[in-house]
Amino acid sequence: MSRRNTARVADILSSRSGEEMSLNERFLNPQMGRILRTLGFDKVWKGGEGAHLIDSDGERYLDLFGGYGVFAIGRNHPEAIAAIEEVMQARTGNLPQLGVTLLSGVLAEQLLERSPASVGAMVPANTGTEAVEAAIKIARAATGRPRVLYAEHAFHGLTLGSLSINGNDEFRAGFGPFLPGCDPVAFGDLGGLERQLAAGDVAALVLEPIQGKGVNLPPDGYLQCAQKLCRDAGTLFVCDEVQTGIGRTGRFLALEHWSLEPDMICLSKALSGGLVPIGAVLVSRAAFDGVFDGMERAVRHGSTFGGNDLAAAAALATLRVLDGEQLVARAKSSGELLLELTAPLTERFEIVREVRGLGLMWAIEFGPPAGGAGRRLWETVERRQPGLFSQLITVPLFHDHRIFCQVAGHHMNVIKALPALTIEEDEIRRFAAALEETIAAAERYPAALARFGFRTGLRMAGLRR
Ligand SMILES: Cc1ncc(COP(=O)(O)O)c(C=O)c1O
Known part of the structure; x- marks a missing residue:
């Protein structure tokens, strides 16, 4: 039965509760429904x-x-909700596009204050994979090199650029061909990395400090040495902190455990309290200026909703909660x-x-x-x-x-x-x-x-x- 939607959200939540599985079955992902029923998680x-x-x-x-x-x-943190409500109340001049906004600027200021001095600018995004896509593009444009290295078992998202540096066959199968020039290295293998870097054509090495698929911790000294090898080879060192960032590992960024100073840091997930999609790449001034290097290149990379007020406000509230509740x-x-x-x-x-x-x-x-x-x-x-x-x-x-x-x-x-x-x-x-x-x-x-x-x-x- 098709119905025109005349109900308000509160009415939908109360009057149609219980239809979740059948709607999923008909319009969303029936295979997910089967998994949930099989495990009794429905x-x-x-x-x-x-x-x-x-x-x-x-x-x-x-x-x-x-x-x-x-x-x-935590779910539905009142301060993050309040921040979103404040933005709505303020009727802000959100997304002027040919213009700049305050909340996104303050968020960049706050994030960079909490990050190593190696990064000095922020490129906003809306998801983790979008932050990774931005990092790949920035690395290629800033270095003029084609190749990107990633670790076996890595997970950086499921859009095509991120999938090209995904180290898990079960996600890749059927979606190729991938971006040319993307090659895996074993997580922890410095010799293999050195050999890949030797040709001098690698734009970036993208690594999760701790791999999310399997929770694989890096061997002692690996990340510091990988960073040094990259620096010596003129390759940008990118930390994907989409999962490990924002306090998860007991430091604001996981890279602090190893005193890393990457050229780029990808953030997303917990940054906006789980309420509004968000992503961001923190970028070294040099790499940033290598991409956005003239007025005609000011909008070379971006996204319509990147840096929107709702996400920025929720992120600022998240940082405040992180501090306030230690x-x-x-x-x-x-x-x-x-x-x-x-x-x-x-x-x-x-x-x-x-x-x-x-x-x-x-x-x-x-x-x-x-x-x-x-x-x-x-x-x-x-x-x-x-x-x-x-x-x-x-x-x-x-x-x-x-x-x-x-x-x-x-x-x-x-x-x-x-x-x-x-x-x-x-x-x-x-x-x-x-x-x-x-x-x-x-x-x-x-x-x-x-x-x-x-x-x-x-x-x-x-x-x-
Ligand atoms: C390390 C890492 N990078 C990138 C992503 C992709 O993020 P998203 O699902 O928001 O695209 C994920 C998602 O799990 C992740 O764990």
Whole structure:
């Protein structure tokens, strides 16, 4: 049935609640609907507050997904909402286009104040991938070189430029050909990087300080040496802090852990409190001036909504909340507690390979038991679909403990958490206890879990067709 929309938002939210899955089925992404039903994650989410999502029965779920990491200051933070309302109230002269605005300028000032001196200008964007696209273009134009290097397993977004530097085949397959001149290096391999840089034709190396797919931490000294190799080769060193930035790792920018001074820093996700799409690239003055180098080149790169007042206001509020609630320090101490509580799981359970993280970017990796029935069951489940074992943990966490988390990428048995930096200590303890109980059950009752795995695996296998 087609209907003209005459209802106000509040009316839609109340009168049509419950239609989410059927609308998704008809008009959006039915395959996503199948995944949600298979896992039993097909909830009607009525609300969000702080570190929690709230379902239609009013049950609160600890949200470790964090909207892919956008809710650093917590869901629906009142100060971020107030900032957006203030912009609306002020009826600002938003997006003059042939003109400049105050809020975007103040945001640039604030971000650059908190960043290394190597960057001196901001290019606004609307998403993470758009920030990365801008970095690729700026690097090519500023250096006059064609090539861009990226790390294996890297994730920088899914538009075609960012996809060209994506190190995961499952995202790339079917979308080629990609941008020419984009080549992978192994994350941590300085020798390989040096060989790639030797030709002198590389515009940029783009790296996540900690890789989001799998939560891979860099080997000691890697990022500093990679930066030095780039500098020596005249290649721009770009840190993609879309996921790691804005306090996530216990520093405002993750690059501070290694005292890096990149030529560009990509930001997005948590920057606007999760309420308004936003992106930004912080750029060295030299690279910026190499691109925007004359009046006729002032609009060489940009985007209609880049630097809009709503995003800038939400971002300024986010920075204020980050300071006021001391969330960067809190991410550090909460992350230390989470690691302290969960690291012993590697000793306690054979299937726990590693627990790792920095600040509140955390992951647990599972691996097969050495032998016996457990090994056979693991192999059976994994034959259905690599990475399926992790769902034997995430599903009970969701249904039995009301904890919402997921795997860190395709074909890997890594579960990841990106909670709000505001998460309370008792919720961290509750998660650690629930995780331990769930893993213990997975070891104790492997047959029951395997039956679940069979069912889920069959359905998931069906999804891929
Ligand atoms: C490191 C990194 N870069 C870029 C992106 C792309 O951001 P977006 O989804 O806003 O395009 C992501 C998204 O997960 C990311 O983690």
